[in-house]
Amino acid sequence: MAKQKKRKLSKADRADIHALYQDAVQDPENELDTFDRFFKRYRKRKPRSLKEDFCGTALFATAWVKRGKKRWAVGVDLDGPTLNWGREHNVEAAGPNVAQRIQLVEANVLDVQEPPVDLVCALNYSYCVFKTREALIRYFKVAKQSLNKDGIFICDIYGGTEATIEHTDPKRKYKGFSYEWQQAAYDPITHDTLCHINFYFSDGSSMKPAFTYAWRLWTVPEIRECLAEAGFAHSDVWWDDGDEDSWYQLKEKAENQPGWLAYIIAYDD
Numbered sequence: 596m597a598k599q600k601k602r603k604l605s606k607a608d609r610a611d612i613h614a615l616y617q618d619a620v621q622d623p624e625n626e627l628d629t630f631d632r633f634f635k636r637y638r639k640r641k642p643r644s645l646k647e648d649f650c651g652t653a654l655f656a657t658a659w660v661k662r663g664k665k666r667w668a669v670g671v672d673l674d675g676p677t678l679n680w681g682r683e684h685n686v687e688a689a690g691p692n693v694a695q696r697i698q699l700v701e702a703n704v705l706d707v708q709e710p711p712v713d714l715v716c717a718l719n720y721s722y723c724v725f726k727t728r729e730a731l732i733r734y735f736k737v738a739k740q741s742l743n744k745d746g747i748f749i750c751d752i753y754g755g756t757e758a759t760i761e762h763t764d765p766k767r768k769y770k771g772f773s774y775e776w777q778q779a780a781y782d783p784i785t786h787d788t789l790c791h792i793n794f795y796f797s798d799g800s801s802m803k804p805a806f807t808y809a810w811r812l813w814t815v816p817e818i819r820e821c822l823a824e825a826g827f828a829h830s831d832v833w834w835d836d837g838d839e840d841s842w843y844q845l846k847e848k849a850e851n852q853p854g855w856l857a858y859i860i861a862y863d864d
């Protein structure tokens with residue numbers, strides 16, 4: 596019998612999807628600088644505890660804990676294999692001193708409100724999985740109940756004229772691969788949007804799609820109204836004007852742009 600020739604594995608076959616995601620999408624050190632600065636501005640102290648909702652591989656939670664001996668974090672995600680990857684490659688890789696201060700919980704974010712923390716965050720637009728006001732308000736109520744008295748909630752949001760069309764951003768090059776953000780569908784009535792992350796490799800192979808998100812594209816006023824209905828006394832919009840030299844600006848009005856990013860911070864007196 597003729598020997599079957601083994602197919603050579605492509606770069607896509609050999610790549611680690613979570614490592615690619617972290618390299619292309621996340622920038623935890625930069626985001627930590629930003630959050631530390633926000634927290635100081637609002638609460639005049641350093642934060643200690645974090646709940647990273649939708650934590651995925653818990654890269655951010657790990658970076659948080661690494662920043663201070665008294666810091667601790669809880670990461671919540673529905674996806675067991677992703678949490679396991681993060682436990683091995685991020686949490687345990689950081690050493691026992693850090694790992695013992697990070698708790699990963701495999702659960703729906705709607706079901707986890709203990710222990711109370713200084714900061715709850717929902718990053719990379721993950722709360723957009725909640726497609727009704729009822730579900731979003733329920734999530735914001737859980738986030739609020741998870742906070743210490745002077746705790747704050749932070750989520751990010753994107754929008755602009757290019758966010759409401761089928762559109763693919765130019766590919767971005769990273770070491771060993773290229774990353775692409777693709778908005779495959781957008782419905783102007785429901786604001787349902789279907790987005791993909793695609794990865795491409797130099798041997799012509801690809802992961803297309805590597806990740807898919809079926810979201811509702813929420814608007815800033817909707818988010819603020821839902822935060823208020825969930826019981827937060829205040830919400831602020833910190834606008835990223837895209838200029839590398841300037842920091843986020845606290846704004847109540849902004850000019851429309853093809854694409855914009857902002858953080859929304861909710862808090863009580």
Ligand SMILES: C[S@@+](CC[C@H](N)C(=O)[O-])C[C@H]1O[C@@H](n2cnc3c(N)ncnc32)[C@H](O)[C@@H]1O
Pocket residue numbers: 620621648649650651652671672673674677702703704705718719720721724
């Ligand atoms: C866009 S990724 C965000 C990963 C990471 N937090 C980041 O900032 O890049 C969304 C994550 O949310 C998780 N997820 C989706 N719905 C969830 C829910 N209801 N409760 C907990 N996790 C959820 C998914 O398993 C996935 O890991």
